[in-house]
Amino acid sequence: MAIPAAGVRGLRVVAYVGTADDRPGTTIQNRGVAASPRGQAGGVGPGEIGNFIITGHRVSHGRPLERVPELRNGDHVLITAGRTVYDYVVSRTMTISFRKPAEKAQQNAAVPGKPGAAPRQAMLTISTCATIEDHAAGNYWHDELGNPEHRINKIGVLVATRPA
Structure with a gap:
């Protein structure tokens, strides 16, 4: 994966x-990938077609997604798989709470933010922690895996493919 605007x-x-x-997934992320x-x-x-979800650490284990919260609408995320490059463009930001099952369901939905909706296009959710923002607000809650209360999700849509 490459995210030019975030230095990835x-x-x-x-x-x-x-x-x-x-x-x-946390075990995988703890390897710095x-x-x-x-x-x-x-x-x-x-x-x-559906929600291609990618999660990674922001403040630990090499911080591979450290700058993802800085992404803006229109920034590109390039995924190389096999002999194809998939070009997704960020279209919105969705923040969810781990304490609210309905919000976690939005992150994992086939159409990000719309549980139960049928997907019609290839979409991407890049998800990382909001530890910095939670701590700044005095929120030090975390689950048994160390996930803070909030996740920052950058949602994108597939706009192009090309040979790798």
Whole structure:
């Protein structure tokens, strides 16, 4: 994965069966790479119709997604898989609370932010912690895996593909 506006180049994304920010995904992220949950409770692969979810650390384990919260609408996220580059463009930001199951469901939905909606396009959710923002607000809550209360999700849509 490459995110030019955030200085990310060549970040490895490891696919696994699961949901965003679960124990297997956290174990992957703790290696300094990004995790991509797949399957009925997770997301789809790059270029597929639905929500391609990528999670990674912002303040620990190499901080691969440290600058993701800075992304603006129109910034590009490039995913190279096999012989294809998938070009997604950030279209919005969604912040969710880990304490609210309905908000976690929005992050994992096939259409980000709309649980139960049928997907019609290839979309991307890049998710990282809001630890800095939570701590600045005096919120030091975290779950058993160390996830802070809030996640910052950058949502994008697939705009182009090209040979790698």
